[in-house]
Amino acid sequence: MLWIEKYRPNVFEEILGQDPVVTHLKNAALSGNIPHLLLTGPAGTGKSVSVECLAHLLFSERTEENLTIIQAADLFEQGKKYLESDERYVHLYRRDQSLLSNFKNITRWYASIRPLDSEFRIIVFEGASALTREAQQGIRRIMERYSRTCRFIFVTSRPSAIIPAVSSRCLPFFFVPVSNEVIAGRLNTILHTEFGDNAPLSADEVDLIVQVAGGDMRKAVMLLEVSTGAGDRSDLVRCSQTETGQIAAAALAAVCGGDMPAAIRRFETLLIEYGLTSREVLHEFRTAVRREYNDPRLAIAIADTDYTLTHGNNEYLQLNAMMARISSEVFS
Numbered sequence: 001m002l003w004i005e006k007y008r009p010n011v012f013e014e015i016l017g018q019d020p021v022v023t024h025l026k027n028a029a030l031s032g033n034i035p036h037l038l039l040t041g042p043a044g045t046g047k048s049v050s051v052e053c054l055a056h057l058l059f060s061e062r063t064e065e066n067l068t069i070i071q072a073a074d075l076f077e078q079g080k081k082y083l084e085s086d087e088r089y090v091h092l093y094r095r096d097q098s099l100l101s102n103f104k105n106i107t108r109w110y111a112s113i114r115p116l117d118s119e120f121r122i123i124v125f126e127g128a129s130a131l132t133r134e135a136q137q138g139i140r141r142i143m144e145r146y147s148r149t150c151r152f153i154f155v156t157s158r159p160s161a162i163i164p165a166v167s168s169r170c171l172p173f174f175f176v177p178v179s180n181e182v183i184a185g186r187l188n189t190i191l192h193t194e195f196g197d198n199a200p201l202s203a204d205e206v207d208l209i210v211q212v213a214g215g216d217m218r219k220a221v222m223l224l225e226v227s228t229g230a231g232d233r234s235d236l237v238r239c240s241q242t243e244t245g246q247i248a249a250a251a252l253a254a255v256c257g258g259d260m261p262a263a264i265r266r267f268e269t270l271l272i273e274y275g276l277t278s279r280e281v282l283h284e285f286r287t288a289v290r291r292e293y294n295d296p297r298l299a300i301a302i303a304d305t306d307y308t309l310t311h312g313n314n315e316y317l318q319l320n321a322m323m324a325r326i327s328s329e330v331f332s
Contacts, residue, residue: 177215
């Protein structure tokens, strides 16, 4: 069994690094009632597992009957093919109707099912940022109609993709990146459980994994498992880098070399082709900077741009201005 499954939390007490959120969710479950929820935050911080713990605490042995999880990203990327291949939707899918109509019918059907031994059931949208605006408008109407017998939970790392009509009906919870100290403690516990006092990794190697994970507990555990069986761990950073991270690193290299057009093209690729928000692009760029350089002027330029983007200025203009500033102040 993969370690990310073997050491996956089963109860709220096992979720690390999210104490305030976990406390509120646990109290809500113990009270027997919850509102609609919007769970946001980076990957690997405990959003999905918190939903599972919440459902188990609410429904106990009736969890499977009262909990419906819809993978929004898979549904809207694969379209009708996904509905045809999933046995849960065979009796609901209508070939002659559009994907949007099928989605609304499926959501409405699950929301209308009478909950077993509970006042309400839960529908979870994983990867909720993949929901189109039309789909979210349809969900809004269903939320209004079935609010007595159904609660909706939206799980996403991009809260800006959720329309105000839906987000305003939800209680938001933000999952922060897990601190390095918490991740390191968890990794050392896993190593001791697996190998006792004969851990194959040194403290420095564990620290490297913690730094590469960047607050992502799931990523840290995966890298730990891979590292314990690898002969050469010297290239761990490069192997674990995402595609968007590589593009951001290429943009930084272009700025360093004075090639502003190339840097701009790479930022536009992240914004347009990969669909990242300006804040997400900035996060990828900041990660590359932290790995390659230790210059306070870079940190100040990134922080100023982050502040400016918060106030709704043109994202293309502000990102380009940041690169021009870095090029002139740091690499001129």
